[in-house]
Amino acid sequence: MSSAEVSGGAFTSQPAILFDLDGTLVDSVYQHVLAWSAALEEAGIHLAVWRIHRRIGMSGGLFVSALGRETGRHLSSDEVQRLQESHVREFLKNHNQVRLLPGAKELLRHLSQSGIPWAIATSGSDRSAGPALKMLEIPQDAVVVTRDQVPFAKPDPHLFLRAAERLRVQIQNAIVVGDSVWDMLAAQRARALGVGLMSGGYGREELETAGAFRVYEDPADLLDHLDELGIRFPRT
Amino acid sequence: MSSAEVSGGAFTSQPAILFDLDGTLVDSVYQHVLAWSAALEEAGIHLAVWRIHRRIGMSGGLFVSALGRETGRHLSSDEVQRLQESHVREFLKNHNQVRLLPGAKELLRHLSQSGIPWAIATSGSDRSAGPALKMLEIPQDAVVVTRDQVPFAKPDPHLFLRAAERLRVQIQNAIVVGDSVWDMLAAQRARALGVGLMSGGYGREELETAGAFRVYEDPADLLDHLDELGIRFPRT
Numbered sequence: 382m383s384s385a386e387v388s389g390g391a392f393t394s395q396p397a398i399l400f401d402l403d404g405t406l407v408d409s410v411y412q413h414v415l416a417w418s419a420a421l422e423e424a425g426i427h428l429a430v431w432r433i434h435r436r437i438g439m440s441g442g443l444f445v446s447a448l449g450r451e452t453g454r455h456l457s458s459d460e461v462q463r464l465q466e467s468h469v470r471e472f473l474k475n476h477n478q479v480r481l482l483p484g485a486k487e488l489l490r491h492l493s494q495s496g497i498p499w500a501i502a503t504s505g506s507d508r509s510a511g512p513a514l515k516m517l518e519i520p521q522d523a524v525v526v527t528r529d530q531v532p533f534a535k536p537d538p539h540l541f542l543r544a545a546e547r548l549r550v551q552i553q554n555a556i557v558v559g560d561s562v563w564d565m566l567a568a569q570r571a572r573a574l575g576v577g578l579m580s581g582g583y584g585r586e587e588l589e590t591a592g593a594f595r596v597y598e599d600p601a602d603l604l605d606h607l608d609e610l611g612i613r614f615p616r617t
Numbered sequence: 618m619s620s621a622e623v624s625g626g627a628f629t630s631q632p633a634i635l636f637d638l639d640g641t642l643v644d645s646v647y648q649h650v651l652a653w654s655a656a657l658e659e660a661g662i663h664l665a666v667w668r669i670h671r672r673i674g675m676s677g678g679l680f681v682s683a684l685g686r687e688t689g690r691h692l693s694s695d696e697v698q699r700l701q702e703s704h705v706r707e708f709l710k711n712h713n714q715v716r717l718l719p720g721a722k723e724l725l726r727h728l729s730q731s732g733i734p735w736a737i738a739t740s741g742s743d744r745s746a747g748p749a750l751k752m753l754e755i756p757q758d759a760v761v762v763t764r765d766q767v768p769f770a771k772p773d774p775h776l777f778l779r780a781a782e783r784l785r786v787q788i789q790n791a792i793v794v795g796d797s798v799w800d801m802l803a804a805q806r807a808r809a810l811g812v813g814l815m816s817g818g819y820g821r822e823e824l825e826t827a828g829a830f831r832v833y834e835d836p837a838d839l840l841d842h843l844d845e846l847g848i849r850f851p852r853t
Contacts, residue, residue, distance in 0.1 A: 586822030
């Protein structure tokens with residue numbers, strides 16, 4: 382065995398963590414769901430609310446394709462643009478109801494203090510993610526990748542790949558933490574390890590079926606079980 | 618074998634169907650979730666929205682016990698009363714956003730025309746269920762059992778037992794259709810057959826784990842697959 386094999390090559394003993402935002406660190410999924418519902422109704426498109434919930438976190442383009450299939454209606458690029466704008470407007474209208482998820486700030490602070498690299502990678506735009514990032518009070522130099530910085534959002538792997546690149550870590554050495562099956566699919570496509578949180582409203586079994594190695598309730602629960610992910614700086 | 622055994626005793630070849638209301642026939646779960654969230658915030662109680670979603674459809678009393686465990690706060694019966702009232706007030710505020718689920722009316726109409734007994738059994742009160750029942754345009758003599766008519770709501774079996782009794786069918790011969798694990802638990806406790814719908818936002822796997830014999834997307838999907846439940850009057 383060569384020394385490179387013994388040392389694990391590009392693998393280090395400490396993984397990096399790449400977080401989704403909505404439903405993972407911030408309790409905003411249900412407000413996003415009803416904002417989409419209102420935007421669609423305004424455009425004369427009726428779609429059951431649970432179907433919207435199951436699409437939250439995926440790229441807007443894919444969401445619109447799914448819409449086309451499920452409502453039988455083709456949307457022009459102008460209509461798509463207007464829909465996305467009215468979703469953001471509806472969402473920001475009720476943003477004062479949005480709270481951080483339990484343990485979100487503490488988890489990020491603990492990782493920073495332990496020297497574990499972390500980043501946030503969201504399918505949301507700079508504009509819709511802005512207020513949540515502010516609530517998290519993350520350091521100025523934290524790595525945040527939004528929809529505006531990559532060609533394709535989740536479940537394409539680009540958001541997580543870009544986040545790993547900016548942290549200067551190998552994606553194979555990263556843990557992706559997210560609340561939706563799109564996060565788990567993007568994690569698998571990026572060849573990262575997926576870990577699910579139930580705080581976006583998906584059930585444990587659904588996340589496991591999508592490839593989650595473990596599922597926790599919320600950031601506080603993850604913080605309490607970091608050792609289960611092989612993270613050598615558990616909270617003391 | 619006696620002739621009673623051959624004929625199946627109390628079992629007839631045509632089952633009755635007992636429906637839950639919110640999330641099963643009416644697309645109202647997400648509005649209920651955010652109405653509870655607003656009512657709790659008003660009372661100074663912060664609970665992540667997904668935890669509320671996972672409690673929708675269970676009895677108010679159990680919901681409040683779960684709240685006590687998850688927030689560490691004991692609520693007086695006055696506080697519980699006020700919470701329930703402010704939930705109904707918040708819900709009715711946004712009731713104009715609530716729609717029927719696809720196929721709900723058609724499914725009930727098809728069952729009536731085929732002579733298959735059906736009833737609605739909801740953990741909701743007469744007051745909160747009223748607008749949804751009106752939208753369904755069900756016949757005057759349809760059997761509807763609400764929280765106000767039984768000592769315990771779901772997951773206790775009382776609502777479904779009372780509905781079967783009023784239809785004059787054996788509960789063992791009934792199929793319970795619902796969108797939440799509380800419906801599936803109540804079905805199991807009542808010794809009825811549980812069938813899940815995904816239209817309340819629970820995932821397929823979660824409903825199956827809770828005992829659903831089959832899981833369909835929504836009432837329209839169920840209507841298309843009645844034969845799979847042994848119902849001998851499929852839609853033609």
